Amino acid sequence: MIIGPSIQLANVNLQYGPNQILSEITHQFDGGQCxxxxxxxxxxxxxxxRSILGLTPFRGQIDILWDESVNNGKAGTIGYVPQKAMFEQSLxxxxxxxxxxxxTRSPLFWRQRQKDKQIALTQLDRVGMANRADRRMGQLSGGEQQRVLFAQALLDNPDLLVLDEPTTGxxxxxxxxxxxxxxxxxxQGKTVLAVHHDVTAVRRLEAQVHVVNRVLVDSGDHSQVLVPEKIERLFNHYSQPAVSASNQSEVA
Known part of the structure; x- marks a missing residue:
């Protein structure tokens, strides 16, 4: 039933000037999981x-592997919710x-079809924002704006949903x-990839957890990674040199 893609990373490195952000990450995110x-x-x-989405230059290889039996072998759709967006109140x-x-990807002054509005209301209702459809974006709280961004990401019924701190505010x-x-x-067999910081919330999601601190520090089911004896070390700032994939488990 899996229709969401798996994601493969091979020797992924990312550097901003002298700062090494990601170092030699080789890993796979299996399809159809959170x-x-x-x-x-x-x-x-x-x-x-951002590297996986192709929004940031990196060295190495990242492949999004779609199920060839879906959509006649074509790539599926991706929904993305950034960490936050800024909307001017007067806009x-x-x-x-x-x-x-x-x-619609069409100018707002074009005639709006009732069908488009109904689809929009359906997605807004899924995030509890249908009753605020007439409010200005700049008048919403940060958390409400995040809900609207989430609704926007659902429009194309994505097979891969990428979320960057989706519950901020x-x-x-x-x-x-x-x-x-x-x-x-x-x-539904789709793939969800999210950045999250709330340990309790991640446990509720029953997610596979991947701890990144320049290198891949630990990876596995939430019940194996988010245990008391690991948590404090998992969230310490990077202080050790990069380790190879064979030694990553020792860092955790």
């Missing part, structure tokens, strides 16, 4: 996601405008909406 990347601030989590862009703009109700949708995606 994967959560964790680690300390500055450890390279977001850079890894007359409503929640509905934002969703329609991303849905979000209230408990919003967190529950998103967690429910993530479970729904995985149950």
């Amino acid at each position: 994967h959560v990347v964790m680690g300390p601030n500055g450890g390279g989590k977001t850079s890894l996601l 007359p862009l409503t929640v509905m405008d934002f969703i329609l703009l991303n849905q 979000m209230d408990e109700q919003g967190v529950r909406y998103l967690e429910s949708l993530i479970h729904e995606f995985v149950n």
Whole structure:
């Protein structure tokens, strides 16, 4: 039933000037599962996601391997929710405008079809934001904006959903909406790849956890990685030289 892609990384390195962000990461994220990347601030989590999406130059090889039996062998669709977005309060862009703009890729002054609006409302309802469709984006709280960004990412019914700290600024109700949708995606055989920092939330997602701190520090089921004797060391800032894949387990 797996329709979401697996993701293979081979010797991935990323450097900004003299700063080594990612070092010799070789790994695979299996398809049809929820994967959560964790680690300390500055450890390279977001850079890894952006590299996978092709938004950041890197050295090495990253392959998104789609199921050839789906979509006649063509690549599937990807939904992406960035960590946050800034919307000017005075900008007359409503929640509905934002969703329609991303849905139709057409100027907002074009006649809006009722079908497009209904699709937009359906996705907004999935994140509990249908009742705020007429509000300006700049008037929403940061957590509400994140919900709208999540709704936008759902428009193309993605087979791979990439989330960078999706619950930033979000209230408990919003967190529950998103967690429910993530479970729904995985149950459909799709692949979810997220950066997250909340250990309790990640346990609820029943995710595969991959700790990145310039190198891949540890990887496995949340029940194996997020244990008390490991957690403190997993989130310490990088202080050791890069290790080879064969020695990575020793770092954890």
